[in-house]
Amino acid sequence: MLERWGGSQDGNAHAAWESAPQAAILRSADWTASTLGPPAGWPRALRAAAMQVLDSTVPMWLAWGDDLAMVYNSAYAPILGSKHPQALGAPLRQVWGEVWADVGSLVESTLAGQALYRDDMELRVQRGGGEETAWFSFSYTPLRDDAGAVRGLLCTVWETTDKMLAQRRLAASESRLRALVLASTNASYRMNADWTQMLEINGQGFVADTSVPSASWIDLYIPPADRAGVLAAVRQAIDTRSRFELEHRVVRTDGTLGWTLSRAVPVLDGAGQITEWFGTASDLSESKATQAALRESERQFRTLFDSIDEGFCVIEFLDGPHGPLSDYVHIAANPAYLANAGIPDVVGQRVRDMVPQEADGWVEIYRNVLLSGEPVRFERELVRTGRYLELAAFRVEPVERRQVAVLFQDVTKRHRAERALRELNDTLERRVAEEVAARSKTEEALRQAQKMEAVGQLTGGIAHDFNNMLAVVIGSLDLLGRRFVDGDPRARRYVEAAKDGAKRAAQLTQRLLAFSRQQPLKPEAVDANKLVAGMSDLLRRSLGGAIRLETVLAGGLWRTHVDPHQLENVILNLAVNGRDAMGEHGRLTIETANCHLDERYAAEHLGLAAGQYVLVAVSDTGTGMSPEVIAKAFDPFFTTKEVGRGTGLGLSQVYGFVKQSGGHVKIYSEVGQGTAVKVYLPRLLGPHQDDNLAEPQQAVPQGDSRELVLVVEDEPAVRQLSVDALTELGYRVLEADGAAAALRLIDAHPDIDLLFTDVVMPEVNGRKLADEALKRRPQLKVLFTTGYTRNAVVHNGVLDPGVQLIGKPYTIEELATRVREVLDAPRRAQKA
Structure with a gap:
């Protein structure tokens, strides 16, 4: 390497630098912007370290100079992510600024001449456009110049993120597996390759635990009668390298026998050979007991289903043309269904086909049971067969089954008997109520009658003596006037005044007699229209000019059989009462009509017979009466007028006359709106003579001295x-x-x-x-x-x-x- 780079005076070294394949990554950066400058001008020590980095297949980088400018190889570029190639020549702190708080102290230690190594260090790095967690194993080595001074550091790095994530996933998986084993109600166990030893078992309280390998597991856990079957299933699983699965009996921790579903899977090595078995054992004891109980229950249910007298069926709701859950089909029915409902072969039949006219009602009841889950008991008529059924319905769970069970029995006979009893009770109650009401009315009428009788007796006693006295007074005044006062106007005036007072006293007595129904009546056929018309002048004089009088006389009015003079008094009395109620202005209406009082109306008014009546109504636009006043209006001596304007006998006289004539009187009034008094007089049926015309006033008839x-x-x-x-x-x-x-x-x-x-x-x-x-x-x-x-x-x-x-x-x-x-x-x- 040193020979290829040569000395500082060797021009060939520069050519070697430029042409080396490893240097291709260097050529991708603009070194003029870096504190390192172009590679050709780097110090010998830096060039040697850089070539070492570039020649390595392991991710490596170096940082040189005061700002620790970076040089790295192609293997390191993926670790940088989007920071490459801008990181070439850039300061280390700038490139890895997000992790500087974690590695800065390590860099400082290395620059101080101390090499170090870190394994699987977790860092939050910026790359790929976002921040992420990554793990790295790396070594920091000081870099020295030719004088031996530390001018930078050399790093060899391996990213272990995948390894760490895998370890974490494995740890999480193992943790979940442990939690699953601990949380599961199933026992878990491990067996060796040929099942000759049970390595361990977590029995979950179902079977005995063991963490020591046991070769006698078959004797400890499997009852003798089941061992051959268990071993045969084990042998087949081993031979086929397939999952072992078997339901068998097992000895539980308390020594009793239970049931288990045992499953085990083989663990294979790289050569496909079984190394061990991992399995679970579910406790089926309760399930088996439940199944046995269920079978017994089903047997009992089937026996009951086939033998009970009550009808039973299960219906399942369907969506139909009438909407969701608008129809149902019978999916089960017992033999008693026919006996109670009267409809054969209902299984498979839809209710809208069975009873189309009444299906809506049945659907609504059972749909409410299905949707609400609330059981219901009710009685209903099955119109198709004319039978009354007593039914109980409840939802069959779960609701997704859309099923309702119905138990019912034919109670037609009982229903008819109960209906007859109810009708009898209703009749009795109605009769008792009517009797009580009638008795109350009778008692009220009796009290009224007793009151009238008391007043009548008092009136009779008074009337007998008082009328005798008045007879003496009036007779004496008559004789006095005829014999002694013809020539004296003043004496005649006094006599007439005395006679007028005596006559008014006689009228007062007559009103008392009228109220107590003691006055003698002379009934005859009366045309109320003619009677009212004949009173028009008298009524207008009595009402005065400010009161408007109107008459509404019905055409074809029936005749009535009453005392015409007393009827005139009644009309005049009511008219005067109306005048007093209206004051100076108002409208008084007298109306006649044919009417019929029906049985219902008559039943509400004690002593009134249903039938045809002639109505004479007197209405005013006066102040009206309150209900409290109306209730007392017919009582004797009751008046709302001020002192001196009424005796309180006017309406009492009307009441007494009408009742004595077999009629009915009713007051309708509203405060501020006026009053109407309606007098109902019985219609005169059969042939009758017209009323005699009033004879003209004649002189006092004289007697024959012979009579x-x-x-x-x-x-x-x-x-x-x-x-x-x-x-x-x-x-x-x-x-x-x-x-x-x-x-x-x-x-x-x-x-x-x-x-x-x-x-x-x-x-x-x-x-x-x-x-x-x-x-x-x-x-x-x-x-x-x-x-x-x-x-x-x-x-x-x-x-x-x-x-x-x-x-x-x-x-x-x-x-x-x-x-x-x-x-x-x-x-x-x-x-x-």
């Missing part, structure tokens, strides 16, 4: 007044204070034409007196008078047929008219 009237009255003042009034009217009069005296007079005076008797008398009432008198004198005419009837001549609120009655108090004009009507009536019409 004899017997007055029977227990009250002396009333009796005397009646005698005086009849005498004033021109009749001959006899008087009696009771029934006994009256009968004696009747026997003594066969010329008596009229028996004028009070109804309510002590011991024997007027009705019984009349009955006895008519037995003696069948042609005798009778006129009753009373302030309170007590059902003597009035029943169900209506005068008995043929009975003639004048209520107390009465005016002399009213008395004259009624006496004349009775005396002039044909004899055949008279009836006691």
